[in-house]
Amino acid sequence: MTEPFSFVCDFCGQPTTITEPNYSSGNIDFSTKKSEHEWCGFSYDAVACPNPKCKKLTFKISFVKYGMYRGEFQPVETIQKWDLLPESSAKPQPNYIPKAIRDDYYEACRIRDLSAKASATLARRCLQGMIHDFWSIEKPTLKKEIDALQSEVDVPTWNAIEAVRKVGNIGAHMEKDVNLIIDVEPREAQLLIGLIETLLKEWYVAKHDREEHFKKLEALAQKIATAKKAGKGKGAKVAPAAKI
Template sequence: MGIEQYLCPNPDCKKMIFYLVWGVSWSSSRLRGMTGMTTDVKKRFLVYPKGSNRPPVPPQVPQNFAEDYMEACVVLPDSSKASAALSRRCLQSILRDVANVTPGNLANEIQQVIGSKTLPTHLVKALDMVREIGNFAAHPTKSEKTGEIIPVEPQEAEWNLDVLESLFGFYFVQPEILKSKKDTLNKKLKEAGKKEMK
């Protein structure tokens, strides 16, 4: 194991970039001022700076949900399992705090939301998939064929984040956009002496 460091090539940045490198053995010589790699890289983890290639959280999303989502995004390159577990936690928080389900296990909470018939069909179908992927992350499940623990794949963790973004749109972003448009229209209606929309 070793650490690689690079200077950002962007002339406006010029900050240091650090990677933790797995499967590498380093040798160094202070006299010669050189460092050399003696084995192959198995895996490389970005240590600093941390970031995500996902879009930023919309400003309408409350901070507690945004924090879980952003953390799930940032850990994804290092651990799809951790990302999926955080996505599952974020989903459960949204269901309890926004959809007002009775707290229990996540499967029952999802059934309550489905039973309320308040979500669009495409989101209803997606909710249980987030739970199942999150369960692979939170509860080690072994393959019946090989006996090995079934991993959470990066694309599954990405998909969980996509579902959370859709929920953010449904619960937070779209209602704010519609409210803003209605407020603008009501100003015009009032100016014209007409009845405002409720």
């Protein structure tokens, strides 16, 4: 019996609590005892998203080492892990973000563990695309474009960008062509991906939400103005102010 656990669906981004009917897991040990992977096997985890609009299956398998633990022969160490569904931990991005930027972001996430170099290259191109599109800043190098951002963004955003830029090869190659492949570790590529996720949220999503909020306010104001106008035209009684 599995205890309920917190889960954020990578397909729809909905945080939720998973209980037994939406979760299953298991282990299978190999019988190839004479191979180099003696006492190995695999384990799987399957989670069905409870969001009725999503219902997607998250499926992961792990190559594991078996051993004795608390008197039972069971997996004791994970050797390798594969995220089969979804293929990456990319967060779903709304359609109002330009497709080229979303595609570079998804691709950077998908290949992060397979090729950190390629992932970081796509992530840098994605970041540059965001600076061009959102801020209309275009300079000869990504470094110069990022420098120009300092006067546009708030201090916490600038500090985060600077922190990522100072890490190893990411910063060292900002001067060079954005498409140049740089040698980085998966965790460095993830740092760039994390920065992109934060900036997508802070720039595009925040702007969109603000615009939607103002549109709602405007519509409400118009509705009240129209109702008042109609009320006056018909000579309807206006409720005393004290009762409103």
